[in-house]
Amino acid sequence: MTGQAVVPRRVDVLVVGAGPAGLAAAARLAAAGAGRVEVLEREAQPGGVPRHCAHGGFGTWTRPLTGPRYARLLTEAAERAGATLRTGVTALDWAPTGPVLTTVGPGGPETVEARAVVLATGARERPRAARLVPGTRPAGVCTTGELQQAVHLFGQHIGTRAVVAGAADVSYAAAATVRTAGAEVVALVTEHPRAQAGRARAGAARLGHGIPLLTDTTITELVGHGRLSGVRVRHRDGRTAVLPCDTVVFTGDFVPEHELARRGGLTLDPGTRGPAVGATPHTSRPGVFAAGNLLHAVEPAGTAVREGARAAGAVLDFLAGTPWPEPGVPVVVEPPLRWIAPNRVTPGAVPARHVLRTGVPLPRPVLYVHQDGRLLHRQRLTAGTALPERTLTLAARWHDRVDPDGGPVRVSTG
Amino acid sequence: MTVTADGPLPPTPYDVAIVGAGVVGCAVARELARHPRLRVALLDAQDDVGQGTSKANTAILHTGFDATPGTLEARLVREGYARLGAYADDTGIPVERVGALLVAWDEEQRAALPRLAEKAERNAYPDTALLGPEELYAREPHLGPGALGALHVPGESIICPWTTTLAYATQAVRAGVDLHLNTAVRAARRSGGHLLTTSRGTLRARHLVNAAGLHADTLDRALGHEDFTVTPRRGQLLVYDKLARPLVRHILLPVPTALGKGVLVAPTVYGNVLLGPTAEDLHDKRATGSTADGTAALREQGRRILPALPEEEVTAVYAGLRAATGQEDYRITAHPGQAYVTVGGIRSTGLTASLAIAAHVTGLLAENGLDPGPVREPEPLTMPNLGEASPRPYQRADLIAADPEYGTLVCHCERVSRGEIRDALASTVPPRTLDGLRRRTRARAGRCQGFYCGAVVRDLFERGRA
Secondary structure: OOOOOOOOEEEEEEEEOOOHHHHHHHHHHHHOOOOOEEEEEOOOOOOOHHHHOOOOOEEOOOOEEOHHHHHHHHHHHHHHHOOEEEEOOEEEEEOOOOOEEEEEEOOEEEEEEEEEEEEOOOEEEOOOOOOOOOEOOOEOEEEHHHHHHHHHHOOOOOOOEEEEEOOEHHHHHHHHHHHHOOOEEEEEEOOOOOOEOOHHHHHHHHHHOOOOEEOOEEEEEEEOOOEOOEEEEEEOOOOEEEEEOOEEEEOOOEEEOOHHHHHOOOOEOOOOOOEOOOOOOEOOOOOEEEOHHHOOOOOOHHHHHHHHHHHHHHHHHHHOOOOOOOOOEEEEEOOOEEEEEOOEEEOOEOOOEEEEEEOOOEEOOEEEEEEOOEEEEEEEOOOOEEOOOOOEEEEOOOHHHOOOOOOOEEEEOO | OEEEOOOOOOOOOEEEEEEOOOHHHHHHHHHHOOOOOOOEEEEOOOOOOOOOHHHOOOOEEOOOOOOOOOOHHHHHHHHHHHHHHHHHHHHOOOEEOOOEEEEEOOHHHHHHHHHHHHHHHHOOOOOOEEEOHHHHHHHOOOOOOOOOEEEEEOOOEEEOHHHHHHHHHHHHHHOOOEEEOOOOEEEEEEEOEEEEEEOOEEEEEEEEEEOOHHHHHHHHHHOOOOOOOOEEEEEEEEEEOHHHHHHOOOEEEEOOEOOEOOOEEEEOOOOOEEEEOOOEEOOOOOOOOEOHHHHHHHHHHHHHHOOOHHHOOEEEEEEEEEEEOOOOOOEEEEEOOOOEEEEEOOOOOHHHHHHHHHHHHHHHHHHOOOOOOOOOOOOOOOOOOOOOOOOOHHHOHHHHHHOHHHHOEEEOOOOEEHHHHHHHHOOOOOOOOHHHHHHHHOOOOOOOOOOOOHHHHHHHHHHHHO
16 A cells, blocks of 8 residues: 555644754754654754764854764754654655645654644755756766765765865865865866955965866866766866866755745745745745745855744744734845845844845945835945855845835845 | 676577667567577676667657658557557556647648648557647646647657666566676677677677667678668757656657757656757767757757746756667668678667567567577566656555665655665666666656765665675
C-alpha cells in the first residue's frame, strides 16, 4: 500500500529546517511555553549550513565562534528549551487545508498537523547548470556547499588545482577550504572590476597566499571529458585563455530553498524568490510563517537567528489570537538592484531596516523610494562602492508615507 | 553473470560479438540472450552502458506518425513503439502517455497539419486529431499567445532512456551475455572468424554486430565497407526544474519545416521540463559540450512556446550527438559471407525502435548463417522506478516498513533514499562513476546539483564500491 498515514499527529508549532533561523525560533517558542514545538530536519544532523563552515565569523564580536561550534550551541539551546528535534525527516508537501504537512523518514510516512508552521528552509548556491555556463559535463564541478561538506565532514579528496568562480566572502571561504584539502587555488575569477569582499580579506588571499584574482573576467566554457581539464575565461577586453585545473567551485549566487513554500501556494517575491513578507514573518498563507535565508539569499547566520527569534514572537501572538495581517503593499526593486527584503509594507509594522542587493558595482549609490510617481525617500547608501553579494541596507522610516491603497513601492538607483 | 571493466578478455571465441552497448547494442544482446546456446559478448569503449547517444536524447517514445512512409525506420519505429511500450509495462520502465501537440504558429504551418495527419495514416497511425486554437489553449493554458491550432497525436509518450538501456543490459547479462566495458575496438579483421583488436586485447567472434553509434562508419570501413559516413549532429537541451512541470501537459512539437524538426518542449518522466534540441552538424564526435549561443537560442524559442518557462531555474544542460548519415533512413545492412551486420544511422528514434531493431538484426544474423538454437524467455525483470507517475520508494509505506533505508532520503531535490543507492551499487550492471549512479537513481540530478547531497552521495558510492 502507498500513500500517507491517515491519522495526523498534532503539534503546536512545526518548524521546518534546523538551521540557525529554525533552531532560534524553536528555542524561543519552547521556552515561552508554546506547547509542543517540533523541528523537522531532513539532514542527519541539525545545524544547517554552519555545520560545514569550518571557519570563524560566527557568534558575536565578544564571543567569536566557528560555524560547527555555532551550530552546536544553537542545537543545544533549542533542545534545552524543550523543542523536539527530528532529524532525517523530510517535509514533503502540504495537505489541502490548514497548516498540515506530510513527511517521510526511516519510520515511514506521517501527517503532522500544527497550529502554526515556521518555514526556515534556508538557501543554496546556484550550481553551474543554473548559471548556464557552457561546455562539457566533467567530474570536478561543485558549489561551496558541496566542497565544504566533502572536505570538512567527509575528508574527501577534491582534486589538485581548483578555480573558484566568484570573489565574494563565500568565495574566499571556498578558497580556504581548497587549501585545507591540500589543493592549489589557481585563481578566483569574477566578472566584476573588483572583489565583492572586504579589502583585508581579498588582500590576504592575494598577497598572503599568492592566489590571483582575475577581475572583469567570465568563465565561458568548462573543458574536459571524464574529469575537468580546464576552464576557458574571457576578459572584458576580449582576451581569452584556458586555466588548467581539475576542479571548479561555483560560489555565491544564493537562491532560497523555496520548494515547500511554492508547493504551499505561498506568494513569493519576484526578486528574492522567497515568500513575500513585511516587517513581520507572516506569509500569504494564514498560520504559516517564514524566517531566515529563505527570505533573502543570503544574509549572515546571525541575521537568521534574530529573525527566527522574532518569528517566534509573531507565532506566540498568533497562537494567542492576534489576527493574520493584510498582505500590504509590495516593495519592488528596479535593475540593477536585484532584490529587497522585507518586500511588503504593512500598516502598523515597520522593520528596523530593509536589506537589498545590487547586481553590479554601484559607485556612491543613491536609492530612491517612489510610490505612484511620488518620492517617499532618498538615501545615500555609502560613500564608497556598493558591491554585488554584499548586504546593503535601506532605512524604513518612510513607511508611514506609503499609501496603503496605492500601487507598489519602487526602489531604484535613479 | 559477467560484467568486466578491466583485465584481459576471454580467449575462447564468442558466437556473436556486439560492438557498442548503447540502447541498440543492449537490445540486440538481450534478444540474442533469449537463445541460451549462443555465447554473446557485448563490448563498449566506455565505462557504462548507454554512455553515447543513448543517454542524451529527448527521451520520447515515438509513434512514428511523422516517419517517411515505406522506410525501414518507419516500420521499425512502429513495431518498436508497441514492443517497448509493452516491455516498459512489464519491467517498470517509466513511461507517461502524455500525447503530443504539433503547434502551428502561422498560417503556413496550420495549412500543413492536415497533410501531417494524412502522413500519420500512411504510417498506420490514424488516431490524430486537428484542434482549433480554443481547444489547444484549453489543453495547454500556459502556451504562448498566437498559436492557430494543433495536430494532436495522443500516442506520443515520454520514457526513461537510462532505465531502458539498463533493463536490456541487465536482462542480457543475467541470461549469460558477457558485458565488457572499457573495451575500445581499435582494429577489426577477418581471420577464420572476426578478430577484434581492442584496448583490452584480442577478442574472437564468429558473427559481428556493429552497433557502434557515432563510430559505426569507422568500424564498417575497417571491414571494407564505404557505405556511409556518420556526421555528428549535436543537440543541446535544457532541463528545467520540477517546479516548472505544471506549465506543460503534452509534448509540444513544432510543425516540421525544410529547416528540420525544430525545438520541442516536453515533460520528462522525472517531472522536469525539457527544451531542445538544437541541430548542429559537426565533425568532432566528442563535441558533447553546450555553447552559449545554443542555450541562448533555445531559451529564446522556449520563451515563445511557454513564456513562463525561462523564469524557472535550469537544472541541467546537456548535449547529445545524433548519428546522421545524410540519408533519411536507418542503415542496417547484412553482409553475406562476412557474418557481419551493420546497424548504422540510428537516429533519435532509435530508443523507440530498439527492440524492433534487435529482432530485425537477429533475423539478419540467422539469414547469414547463425544458428540461434532454442529459445528460452528471460527471467522477468523489475527495474527501480525513477518516474513520478507511479510511487517512488519514498512514497511507499510498505517498502519503508520492511526496510527503513527507503525512508532515509539522501538526495533531497530528487528524493532518493539510501536504500535505492545501496541497491544500485549491488545491481547486475553496477555504476562505476557518480554519473552512472545518477542515471540509475537520480541522486545528484536535481536542482541543487550536489550542494546538499553531493558529498554524502559520494561517500555512499565510495564506501559501497570498496
